Amino acid sequence: MRVRVLPRVPRSHRPHTTSSSLRPHCAPFPKRTHTCGALTAADVGSRVVLTGWLLPERKGGKLLSFFPLKDSLGTTQLVVNQPEDAPNQPSLSDVPVESSVLIEGTVLARPPSAKRSGPTGDIDVRVDNFILLNPADANLPFLPSNFRNVANEDLRARFRYLDLRRSALSANLRTRSKVAQAVRNILHEQDFTEVETPILLRSSPEGAREFLVPTRTPTAGDEPRFFALPQSPQQPKQLLICSGGVDKYFQIAKCFRDEDGRKDRQPEFTQIDLEMAYVSWGEQNTSSSRSNVWRIGGTEVRDVIETLMRKIWQDIEGIELAQKFKVMTFYEALKLYGSDKPDTRFGLKIVDATAWLTPEQRLAFDSRGEALECIPIRQSQEGPFVDLSRQCAFDPPLERVVLTEENLSLWLSQSSAAGGASIERQEDHINENLHLRLGDVVWLCRSPKVPRGGSSPLGQLRMQLCELAQAAGKLSLTTKPHFLWITEFPLFTRSDGDKEFLARGRWSSTHHPFTAPMWQDIEALYSGDVAGVRLFFTSRIGIHFAPPHQVRGQHYDLVLNGVEIGGGSVRVHDADMQDHIFTNILQLSEQEKTPFSQLLHALRCGAPPHGGIALGFDRLMTILCKTQSIRDVIAFPKTSVGTDLLFKSPTAVSEKVLEQYGIQPRR
Amino acid sequence: MRVRVLPRVPRSHRPHTTSSSLRPHCAPFPKRTHTCGALTAADVGSRVVLTGWLLPERKGGKLLSFFPLKDSLGTTQLVVNQPEDAPNQPSLSDVPVESSVLIEGTVLARPPSAKRSGPTGDIDVRVDNFILLNPADANLPFLPSNFRNVANEDLRARFRYLDLRRSALSANLRTRSKVAQAVRNILHEQDFTEVETPILLRSSPEGAREFLVPTRTPTAGDEPRFFALPQSPQQPKQLLICSGGVDKYFQIAKCFRDEDGRKDRQPEFTQIDLEMAYVSWGEQNTSSSRSNVWRIGGTEVRDVIETLMRKIWQDIEGIELAQKFKVMTFYEALKLYGSDKPDTRFGLKIVDATAWLTPEQRLAFDSRGEALECIPIRQSQEGPFVDLSRQCAFDPPLERVVLTEENLSLWLSQSSAAGGASIERQEDHINENLHLRLGDVVWLCRSPKVPRGGSSPLGQLRMQLCELAQAAGKLSLTTKPHFLWITEFPLFTRSDGDKEFLARGRWSSTHHPFTAPMWQDIEALYSGDVAGVRLFFTSRIGIHFAPPHQVRGQHYDLVLNGVEIGGGSVRVHDADMQDHIFTNILQLSEQEKTPFSQLLHALRCGAPPHGGIALGFDRLMTILCKTQSIRDVIAFPKTSVGTDLLFKSPTAVSEKVLEQYGIQPRR
Structure with a gap:
């Protein structure tokens, strides 16, 4: 025809x-x-x-x-x-x-x-x-239908409207929409109210890491005034719950962070944000030192999130998750996996060998506040990793030695010595305790007794070995997702490099200053034994929580396959306690406290105990869509340096326009 | 006990x-x-x-x-x-x-x-x-539970967290969440995909009315560069549909407009935004001049929105809406109601009396491009308005006169004469045509034959009479909502005061430059008979659409009880046509066209015909919650001058912070 x-x-x-x-x-x-x-x-x-x-x-x-x-x-x-x-x-x-x-x-x-x-x-x-x-132009920048020859990332970013024609990307957008809707349906079923909080918010005095928005000045010569875009709706959501108008709040919220370019971070990102009134403050009797126990408050939040995740994995992946996710304390995670977001899909656990040293050696370690940690790579149990451990160089270089009495002493005196080694002799009683045999490899590291920061050298080694084993086809991780809650973080820490310019040598909140202490640690909070002043009590291997001499927060992180996909806490609802934290512990100046004045006052108006959480929606989608880049689950992403190649922004603006805001380029 | x-x-x-x-x-x-x-x-x-x-x-x-x-x-x-x-x-x-x-x-x-x-x-x-x-402080700023004595608006805004404890406000937030979820459910059922579009977007060269966001400059001395917050996701959503990755897009989207304080506008607001590929371009045979006919394209969008509204009113109000909403052309709305967003819940229609004038009088009107319009207030039919029309003064003052032959001549020569009048004689044949009797009142106005702008003096008079009648308890409007589509807007107009600084005497798009012309008017678009160059053809009363000598757009506004709650259009998908509009009609400079370059190119990549709409979610909720102020349906609103009394923003920012962005206060 x-x-x-x-x-x-x-x-x-x-x-x-x-x-x-x-x-x-x-x-x-x-x-x-x-x-x-x-x-x-x-x-x-x-x-x-x-x-x-x-x-x-x-x-x-x-x-x-x-x-x-x-x-x-x-x-x-x-x-x-x-x-x-x-x-x-x-x-x-x-x-x-x-x-x-x-x-x-x-x-x-x-x-x-x-x-x-x-x-x-x-x-x-x-x-x-x-x-x-x-009709399409005869000369398109690239052909999205050409699966065999995908154009380079920059070209695809410039012509994102062509790249989105690829089925892989458009399927991700559909999945994202479906997951967001599932989240909303589940939360609505549980009587949550979705509330939009302001995007044009208040700038804090030392406002870096936030984006500013100049406002037009009423008359020429007026001092310029700015809004700031929220890094998260933390204060608005707490004020909302303090108000009592909403009992259970959620929002799939846009957040903004003006960070230097990092892989897989976007200057604007989306989080599943929620907050609930009357969350628990834990149990009266929780002195148990057992593992896998949730000893802090906020179990209501935990239940909501576990329901969400179970439903999403059921809908999208057809996978039935456990009724309760595993729980680990920050201390246990650092001691066993060298990370506060451990990937528990494979072994290679860290062992503290300090107790097996001679009394003199142990004294030397103790006096430095250090422990001897190791990861044994046994041919019998960690087979896929033995050759990799022998052959490969790791970054950062670890302090390592052949595990004989002599070499151990050598290592103790040479703190910068580096080099991998296989076990040649087996007489050593440490080797016995570790069940090491000839040909096995052991990685050693002198570590601070009080775990610091997000990961230790052995924790990083663990992840590198895993990546190498996967690349070499020697390890294939289970497709079943490993969810894990990390709890009992220290409430205060010395700030990392990113925030040091704000802290200027003072203590920082590990997460944010609104996190409540565990009630068992309130006395320490007031007596001045804040954090790191008294050390973790670690006299024997196997105690997997920090004792209450150090103030632990009612904070919980949700970790999925070694990726932190969210975190939250029970909040301080006692205005005096909040002021004590601001003033005496964080040592904020009056000016630094100003942006929190409305929250402090809201607490004094009969605010209920409350808590919440925020999940990184982009990261969650990256995992669900089985892609490597956050940019594959965002319709119009920015580059890793925060520019937009499609809209060609940011751009210069004429001085005449800037004039309306009372600003001008700096000469 | x-x-x-x-x-x-x-x-x-x-x-x-x-x-x-x-x-x-x-x-x-x-x-x-x-x-x-x-x-x-x-x-x-x-x-x-x-x-x-x-x-x-x-x-x-x-x-x-x-x-x-x-x-x-x-x-x-x-x-x-x-x-x-x-x-x-x-x-x-x-x-x-x-x-x-x-x-x-x-x-x-x-x-x-x-x-x-x-x-x-x-x-x-x-x-x-x-x-x-x-415990709450003994001295709270006000008691939210005191219904009899609600604190003043400023005080309540400063302590919004107390004000939100009032049941009236918290109920509004719950209703808002419920409506948003209903919208999402309905659109998901219809295979729409919710896609988040960027908040950090591109500044246009003449970037007023938008908010700017400075970015940190890599090295000191670099020219400062800015993102801009979107006034609507118009370009991203069109690019998304052009991409083909998504067929039916929606988003409950945050938008930003840096306007001078207006009652019931917020610098940040929310819209229900949608866009669909392959929307129709109307019918081949639509020369009918009948009223209540949708002659343009975009019926798919119309169907979706009518389904949405029916479902929302059913869920929230238990009201069954009509299967099809009424349709009126822009021309008809202006001629009958003196407004492009007519409140059709009451009568007081405008009558064009030009045809009843003597031939000489008619000639005088025609030569000025004017018509004689009137609103007759008959005791028999418009009873509640007769006394109000006799007694009250209206703003702006209307040119009015007793309807006798002599006074009509008088009025024609005295263009600034003002004053209300009742009918004293009945001989006049205009009075006969209007069925006026002794004691009736008639409002007269000399109006341009081609309706201009959003409302005419008689249109404003209509609304003022309605308000007065309601206040006097003489009129109670039906609780059933009156939905109405307005179509066939002129595609181009002279700009209003708000945008005149951008237009500088050039033609402006009535809505935005991406609106497609009606296909019947494409020839006029290219031949230069753009808008207002040839007048509406109005030789007899009863023709309620503008003939195709003027280019009409495929734009549709949704009006509810006299409030415009949304608008949209079929878009231009022909890159040459879009360029013709930018270059020849709007006379944009190359620099002004730059922000549209990616859209123009996307159209050249085989973009499908498409169209969409955006509904003002805040306004919709104000109507649904039966409140007068948009601030009653927003958790943390800004004042009418765009400041935030709760967070006390915008604020000043230190020069040290501004330095990072390469800007400084203007001296």
Whole structure:
């Protein structure tokens, strides 16, 4: 049969500027009846109106040609009988690749033997008529349909509207939308109220790491004044709960952080943010030192998040998660995995060998506040890692030695010695305690007795060994996600480099200053034994929580496969305690305290005990979509240095415009 | 029975700073079992643990006292047996009003004769024990529970966390959350994908009315560079649809507009934003001049929005809306109601009386491009408005006259004459045509034949009469919402004052430059008969659409009870046409066109025909919550001059901070 071109607009209605017959169709057209990517054998025989993008022709023969037609859901094969006798009739072969077309046709069954792969592989669509809705330029920057040769990332970022035509990316956007909706449905079922909090918020006096927004000054010469974009809706959500107007708040919230470029961070990001009134403060009797126990408050928040995750994994992955996720204290995580976000999908646990040293050696360690930690790599149990441990160099270099009495002494005196080693002798009683045999490898590290920061050298080694083993095909991690709660973080720490310019040598809140202490540690909070002043009590291996001499916070992090996907806490609801933390512990000046004045006052208005959490939605989606880059789950992401190659921003602004805000470029 | 106070934390765990027994409870407490505002007769006999805020005591008698306990859902009455014999025991009477308390008690039935009003009026709760969770200061800025004496707006804004404790406000927040979720559910059911678009977007060269965001400069002395916050996600959403990755997009999106203070506008606001690929371009044969016909494209968008509104009104109000909303052209709306967002809940339609003038008079009108319009106020039909029309003065003053031949001539020569008048004689044939009788009033106005702008003087008069009649109790508008689509707006207009600084005498897009012309008007778009160059053809009363000599856009506004709650359009998908509009009609410079370069190129990549709409979510919620102020449906609103009294922003920022962005205050 012949392909007939549908009637077009009368000549008089066409633009006068283009002469080609390949011009956009700006006139009525038939209504689409089917989605080309969703056609199935059930549609065979139907007359259909389809729309989509034309992919490169696959020559079928002299009288037949085949064109894949693509829409957001998938691709269908069009079959066209070549019009031999109408040379002036436009034909699909004349239409440039990636043009938008409307097809009227009939769904045909393919013989079972000729079934193509993919969901629409059962059928073809015979083209009866078509309309060229919008032609694509003959020279596109790249062809999104070319799976074999994906363009480089910069080019794809500049022309994101072409890149999003790739099915992999558009499927991620659909999954993201589906997950967000699942989250909202579950939280609504549990009587949460979604409340929008301000984006134009208040700048704090030392406002770096936040984005500022200048406001127009009423009269020339006025001092410029600024809003700031929120790093999180922390204060608004706490004020909301303090108000009592909302009992259970949530928001899928946009947040902003003006950080120096980091891999997989975006200056604007999304979090699933929630806060609840009357969350528990733990139990009266929780002196147990058992592992896998949630000793802090906030179990209501924990329950909500575990329900969310179970439902999402059920919906998206069809995986049934455990009814309760595992729990580990910060201390236990650092001692066993050298990380506050341990990947528990594989072993390589750290062992504290200090107790097996000679009394003199142990004294030397104790006097430095240090412990001897090691990761034994036994051929019998850690087989995949033995060769890797022997051959590879690790960064940062670890202090390592052959585990003999002599070399151990050597190592103790040479703190900077580095180098991997296999076990050559077995007499050493440490080797015995570690069940090491000839040919096994042991990694050693002198570590502070009080775990510091987010990861230790042995923790980093663990992750590097895992990556190498995966790359070498020696390790394949379970597809079942490993969720883990980390609790009982120290409430205060010395700040990391990122925030040191704010702390200036003072104590910092490990997470934020609103986190409540564990009630068992309130006395220490007031008596001045704040953090690190008294050390963790670690006289024997196996105590997996820090004793209350150090103030621990009611903070919980949710870790998934070694990635921190969220964190939250029970908050301080006692205004005097909050003021004590601001004034006496963090030693904030009056000016630094100003941005918190409304929260302090809200606490004095009968605020209920409350707590909450925030999950990084972009990271969660990256894991769910099984992609490596956060940019694959964001429609219009920024580059790793925070610029936008598509919109070509940020941009310069004329001085005349800046004038309205009372600012000017700095000379 | 006696009220027992539950065990507290050991003395050693309490803060040392407060000596009063009224200190916050920072220790474990029992889990809440019931919501006090949701208790019913079904709970009678239950042991309950409740939480909430204590309201002022209502004295019951010598041995009994009554306390209302409030949470976000409502209020329940507590009954306390006075402890006579334990003077040192803390009692609820000692607890300051608005303190947060936990109550253990038993639900009691009230005798039917003693039923109080409200949902929990059937029951009381006898208090067995209580915990003071957090005391409120004795001197609060105001008492949110005092319904009779609501504090002034400024005070309430400063202490929004107290104001939100009022049930009226918290109910609005819950309704808002419920409506947003209904919107999302309906759109997901219709295969829409919610996609987040960037908040840090690109500044346009003449970037006023937008908020800027300075970025940190890599090295000192670099030119400062800025992002801008989006006034709407217009470009990202069109790019998304052009990409083909998403077929049907929506987002409940945050938008930003840096406008001078206007009543009921907020610098940040929320819109329900959607966009669809392959929306229709109308019908081939739509020359009909009938009223209530949708002659443009975008019917798919119309269907989605009507479904949304029907579902929302059903869910929230229990009201069944019409299957199809009424449609009116821009021309018809201006001619009949003097407004492009007419309130059709009452009459007072405008009549064009030009045709009834003498031939000479008509010629005089025609030569000025004017028409004689009037609103007749007949005692027989517009009874409630007759006295108001006689007595009241209106702003702006209208040119009015007694409708006699002599006075009409007088009026024609005295363009500034003003004054209301009743009909004294009835001979005049205009009076006959208008069916006016002695004692009736007629409002007259000389109007441009081509309606201009959003409302005419008679349109404003109509609304003022309506307000006065309502205030005087003479008119009560139907509770059934009047939805109305306005279509066929002129595509280009002379800009209003707000944007004139951008237009500088050039034509402006009535809505935005991406709106497609009606296909019938494409020739005029290219031939230069753009807008207002040829006039509307209005030779007889009754033609309610503008003929195609003027370019009309495929734009649609949704009007509800005289309030524009949304607008959208079919977009230009022809890159050459879009360029023609930018270059030849709007006369944009190359620099002004720069921010649109990616959209122009995306159109050249085979973009499908597309269209969408945005609904003002805050306005919609204001109507649904039956409140007058947009601030009643926003958790943390800004004042009408765009400041935040709660967070006390915007604020000054130190020069040291500004330095990082390469800017400084202007001297």
